[in-house]
Amino acid sequence: DAGVTQSPTHLIKTRGQQVTLRCSPKSGHDTVSWYQQALGQGPQFIFQYYEEEERQRGNFPDRFSGHQFPNYSSELNVNALLLGDSALYLCASSRGGIQETQYFGPGTRLLVL
Amino acid sequence: AQKVTQAQTEISVVEKEDVTLDCVYETRDTTYYLFWYKQPPSGELVFLIRRNSFDEQNEISGRYSWNFQKSTSSFNFTITASQVVDSAVYFCALSDMNTGNQFYFGTGTSLTVIP
Numbered sequence: 001d002a003g004v005t006q007s008p009t010h011l012i013k014t015r016g017q018q019v020t021l022r023c024s025p026k027s028g029h030d031t032v033s034w035y036q037q038a039l040g041q042g043p044q045f046i047f048q049y050y051e052e053e054e055r056q057r058g059n060f061p062d063r064f065s066g067h068q069f070p071n072y073s074s075e076l077n078v079n080a081l082l083l084g085d086s087a088l089y090l091c092a093s094s095r096g097g098i099q100e101t102q103y104f105g106p107g108t109r110l111l112v113l
Numbered sequence: 114a115q116k117v118t119q120a121q122t123e124i125s126v127v128e129k130e131d132v133t134l135d136c137v138y139e140t141r142d143t144t145y146y147l148f149w150y151k152q153p154p155s156g157e158l159v160f161l162i163r164r165n166s167f168d169e170q171n172e173i174s175g176r177y178s179w180n181f182q183k184s185t186s187s188f189n190f191t192i193t194a195s196q197v198v199d200s201a202v203y204f205c206a207l208s209d210m211n212t213g214n215q216f217y218f219g220t221g222t223s224l225t226v227i228p
Contacts, residue, residue: 104159
């Protein structure tokens with residue numbers, strides 16, 4: 001049973017560029033959440049996708065956007081990258097219900113120079 | 114407002130010692146869920162336990178045990194007879210009816226088990 005997968009594992013970008021991160025949920029899961037984890041901090045909720053729509057959003061600017069595909073996989077897009085966007089980006093999948101356990105992928109480490 | 118506090122930033126123990134990781138939470142909801150995750154150096158958060166607010170029974174899973182006390186808003190995690198493989202960052206998280214699907218994480222406790 002495959003767990004949550006994310007790609008790429010590492011990424012280096014420069015300020016002002018745009019980046020797309022990808023996530024495939026665990027088998028049987030239909031909900032994908034994205035988190036940003038800065039060094040030495042706990043993960044911060046960006047948003048959650050369910051039935052191809054953004055169901056809930058955390059306190060992140062509109063530069064952060066996402067998409068969910070019919071096969072439940074998801075993308076996170078960040079435009080106009082800032083140095084402060086350097087972080088580990090974690091994808092988590094769960095079943096559709098509220099407060100279900102979220103299972104995390106290995107993350108994508110983004111460095112913005 | 115929802116908040117999770119893990120006051121212990123770093124803990125070091127010698128192998129085979131017991132260690133308790135503290136977690137204090139804040140929420141106004143009566144229905145909520147608490148979680149513990151382990152994050153090894155590889156970065157992936159590994160799910161350990163989920164507990165709802167109506168179930169105050171302590172839970173034991175092998176060398177791991179959890180003590181949930183609503184009276185003190187705490188959900189502490191104890192590792193018995195620690196092993197080097199337990200070295201990781203441990204996060205406590207909260208999800209309540211108000212926040213729905215959003216998990217609030219603490220800042221984590223970095224545990225080092227010395228052989």
